[in-house]
Structure formats: structure tokens, C-alpha cells
């Protein structure tokens with residue numbers, strides 16, 4: 442196995458933390474989900490080192506965490522090796538929105554494969570527990586509905602979504618191999634579409650697109666005829682699921698679905714957001730992207746049974762706080778939404 446190489450520590454604060462406290466590395470911590478995870482870890486007394494290359498993440502997501510003495514930030518691309526002594530690693534680093542992960546597909550693939558390899562080597566070296574943010578995209582355009590973890594999926598290896606889907610599938614394989622071959626303590630969550638505050642206005646995923654379009658009075662862009670389905674999980678529920686998996690008394694080394702089984706068509710989502718925002722926007726139809734999955738809903742039996750987890754936030758309630766977040770962004774003088 443390659444020995445991890447060193448990178449410079451960002452701050453003196455980080456160097457002093459390293460000697461005494463339990464250290465958790467969050468790769469991709471400046472992103473939507475990563476920033477919520479960092480916040481929860483800090484609130485619970487962990488020392489957090491966020492590693493991010495800022496490709497889709499934002500300093501704005503972390504600003505409120507900079508007051509914690511136990512928080513440090515390292516600007517780094519996980520495709521390059523790193524050496525930080527840590528006790529736990531969460532790997533959330535990867536662009537998650539189709540327009541972002543398709544903008545540089547080779548780097549997306551490298552992030553999932555080489556990035557995961559680098560973090561797994563770090564975990565092996567420091568005997569750290571390591572968590573992988575995998576995805577419902579490993580099921581592709583599923584022929585089994587809802588999707589249990591035992592379903593192997595229906596994924597195109599040769600198309601615009603493949604860099605993400607196959608990258609994440611390869612990462613799961615690397616996690617499996619490091620567990621089998623080196624005894625690394627792994628956790629893998631398969632995340633289904635999650636939304637909430639701190640998504641970027643230009644993220645490109647459906648919930649943020651529709652809310653921003655509705656608030657700006659722009660056309661709501663439904664791709665295809667809007668009959669495809671997704672199951673939307675609110676971010677707080679997801680982070681609780683991460684926690685239960687990472688710290689469950691009995692180690693679960695196999696992938697676990699975390700998502701909200703409520704299933705909606707994209708057309709229904711558009712109607713609900715237009716109604717909740719009181720927008721005068723009209724719905725327009727654009728071509729369905731290549732390989733866009735027709736349906737998606739998690740089977741969460743394993744999470745319910747093994748973790749006692751299930752979602753608690755209904756779509757209407759989660760949308761309410763997400764709309765309020767984007768409204769606040771809109772009111773900011775520097776807000777991008779009013780452009």
C-alpha cells in the first residue's frame with residue numbers, strides 16, 4: 442500500500458488540536474450536506490477538520506463554524522494524497538448535481554475513485570473509521586421498485602451520468618476491498634435525493650432550481666413530461682441517519698439506504714413549490730436528460746431495523762424552511778437571486 446504523503450496544516454489551531462482531541466476529517470465539508478455534518482459534529486464536541494477544494498462548496502456555508510476553536514479548514518483536492526492524523530473520516534467530497542458533475546467528468550471520476558483511495562489509505566494508516574457518502578444513483582434507472590440495498594442496479598457505464606454513477610460504484614468496491622483486505626472499519630450510506638438550506642442557488646438540482654425559479658418569477662423548467670418520480674429527504678433527517686450509522690453500537694459494514702420513502706412526480710413537486718411560494722411562474726417543458734431515472738424510492742427496512750431510523754420531516758415542512766432560506770438569500774444585498 443502507498444504511504445500517505447504530507448500536506449501543510451492550514452493553521453496553528455489545527456496543529457494544537459491534533460495532539461489532544463478526537464479528530465474527525467470531513468472531506469467535502471464546505472458543501473451542502475458537508476456543512477450540516479460539520480455543524481452537528483462540532484455541536485457534539487468533536488474536533489472537525491474540513492477538507493474541501495471549493496469546486497461546488499462555499500466559504501459562506503462554513504462562516505458560522507469559524508468561531509469554534511475545534512474547527513479547522515484545509516483547502517485541498519482529495520485527488521491528491523494527504524496526511525492528517527485523524528480518528529474518523531467522512532467522505533462527502535464529490536460534486537452531486539448533474540450539471541456540476543458533468544462539467545468535468547474525468548475529475549468527477551477521479552474524485553470518487555482516486556479520492557476515495559487516498560482517504561481509505563489514510564484510514565488504514567491511522568486505523569480510523571471511514572464513512573462513504575454513496576448514492577441511490579448506484580441503482581441507476583431501476584427495474585426494482587422501491588430499491589432495497591440487495592438490488593444491484595441498472596446503470597449505464599457509457600453515458601453522461603456514468604462518471605458519477607460508476608465512480609460511486611467503484612468507490613463502494615474500494616471500501617469493500619479495504620475492509621476485506623486491510624480490516625478498515627467502513628460505513629456506507631446510499632443517499633436518496635436530499636434538499637434543504639445551504640444548497641447553492643445555481644446547484645442545478647430540481648428542488649433548488651424550482652424554488653429559485655418560483656421566487657424569481659421565472660419559468661419552472663420541468664425536464665421530460667414531469668412523470669418521473671423522486672423521493673425527497675430533508676437534510677436534518679439525513680444527518681441523523683449518518684450519525685446513527687456511524688455510531689451504531691453494532692458495526693454495519695454493508696451499504697444502508699437513507700432517504701424518505703415519500704415518492705412524488707417532478708410535476709407534483711413543481712405544483713407544490715409554485716403553490717407554496719404563491720408564484721406566478723409558469724411550468725415549461727424541456728427535453729429529458731439522457732439516462733434520467735424514471736423512478737426512485739428507497740426501501741428503508743434496513744435503516745429502520747438496524748438503526749431505528751426513519752425520516753420525520755414531511756415534504757411540505759422541509760420545503761417551507763428551504764423556501765425561507767432562499768428568500769433570505771434573495772434579500773441579501775449581495776444575493777445572486779435578484780440578478
Ligand code: NAD
Pocket residue numbers: 468469470471472473474475492493494495496497498499517518519520532533534535536537538552556574575576577631632633634635636
Ligand atoms: P455539494 O456539491 O454541495 O458538496 C460536495 C462538496 O465536495 C463541495 O464542497 C465540493 O467543493 C467538494 N468537493 C468536490 N470534489 C472535491 C475534491 N476532489 N476534493 C475536495 N473536495 C471536493 O453536494 P452535496 O449535496 O452536499 O453532496 C455531498 C455528498 O453526498 C457527495 O459525495 C454526493 O455524491 C453525496 N450525495 C448527495 C445527495 C444529495 O441529494 N444531496 C444524494 C446522493 C449522494
Ligand code: UDP
Pocket residue numbers: 538539634645646647648650651662663664665669671707729730733734
Ligand atoms: N429536473 C427537472 N428540472 C430541473 C432539474 C431537474 O425536471 O430544473 C428533473 C431531472 O430531470 C430528474 C429530477 O428532476 O428527473 C431530479 O433531478 P436532480 O438533478 O435533482 O436529481 P437526480 O436526477 O440526480 O435524481
